[in-house]
Amino acid sequence: MYIGYARVSKADGKQVLDLQMDELQQAGVTPQNVYSDRISGKQSDRPGLQACLKALRAGDTLVVWKLDRLGRNLKHLVSTVEKLAEQGIGFKVLSGRGATIDTTTAGGKLIFGIFAALAEFERELIRERTIAGLKAARARGKKGGRKFQLSKNQVRFAQNAVQHRETYISSLCRELGVSRQTLYRYISPEGELRAYGKQVLGK
Numbered sequence: 449m450y451i452g453y454a455r456v457s458k459a460d461g462k463q464v465l466d467l468q469m470d471e472l473q474q475a476g477v478t479p480q481n482v483y484s485d486r487i488s489g490k491q492s493d494r495p496g497l498q499a500c501l502k503a504l505r506a507g508d509t510l511v512v513w514k515l516d517r518l519g520r521n522l523k524h525l526v527s528t529v530e531k532l533a534e535q536g537i538g539f540k541v542l543s544g545r546g547a548t549i550d551t552t553t554a555g556g557k558l559i560f561g562i563f564a565a566l567a568e569f570e571r572e573l574i575r576e577r578t579i580a581g582l583k584a585a586r587a588r589g590k591k592g593g594r595k596f597q598l599s600k601n602q603v604r605f606a607q608n609a610v611q612h613r614e615t616y617i618s619s620l621c622r623e624l625g626v627s628r629q630t631l632y633r634y635i636s637p638e639g640e641l642r643a644y645g646k647q648v649l650g651k
Contacts, residue, residue, distance in 0.1 A: 450540075452477035452511045453500045453518060454484040468513040471542050477511050490520055501528075506536035509552060513542050526564045596648050597626055603634050603645045611639035 452472040456463035465484055472482055483500035497518070504510060510532060512518050519525025529539045529551065538552035539560070550556035598606065602624055609615045617637075621628050634645035641651065 449505075449508045450475065450477040450481065450511050451500060451504055451508050452482040453497060454482060454513065455494070455496070455517045456486055457488050458486065468517070471513050472511055475511055475540070475542055492520065501532075504532065504535070504537050509538035509540050509550075511540045511542065515541055515549070522563065526560075529560060530564070596644060597630055598624065598634055598644075598648060600648055603641075603648050606631060607635050607639050607641065607645070610635055610637065 452475075454465045454468035454472065456465055456468075463486075465486075468484075469479070469482060473479065481503075483496045483503070485494045485496035487494055500510070510518075515525060519528060532539055533551065539549065540552070540556075541549040549559050551560050606620060606624060609620050610617070617628060617631070621631055624631065632642070634642055634648065636642055641649065
């Protein structure tokens with residue numbers, strides 16, 4: 449079964465779904481099997497898309513007018529289609545620059561394999577740039593990485609306070625301005641240093 453998804457970016461009536469709906473119907477998608485959103489593609493919360501993905505079953509094919517109707521970015525697009533493939537669901541793109549895509553065919557799988565490789569390449573580039581940026585910052589005397597919510601003095605204070613049985617953890621958290629969960633990232637309920645606490649104190 450063909451299940452269609454259509455999306456326009458604005459919900460104020462200036463953009464309409466007519467063109468996409470016509471194209472989907474010509475491709476064999478019945479109107480009752482088309483899900484839609486009127487929301488920016490950058491938004492992660494798209495009710496129409498979520499309903500569409502839930503409706504898909506093994507053997508079905510998700511059909512969209514263009515690639516940018518489905519994915520927020522290349523990584524999200526590849527991840528979504530890979531999850532569909534794991535469930536035995538195909539993916540078909542009707543138009544756009546270059547060849548159309550249909551992952552139920554060998555050629556379509558090849559094209560999408562290239563997209564997956566590009567997404568992996570993009571992730572590696574971001575990772576390399578991040579590492580290079582941190583090294584350059586350290587070379588200039590700047591410390592990169594995670595920002596800790598507790599200072600050295602606060603960690604020592606919290607450690608001493610927790611070791612006293614009369615200390616109320618809720619009161620201690622209010623005084624430090626952190627949640628109980630955050631506090632316990634630095635010290636254990638018995639007052640022992642944990643990973644964050646050791647890093648702050650340089651141990």
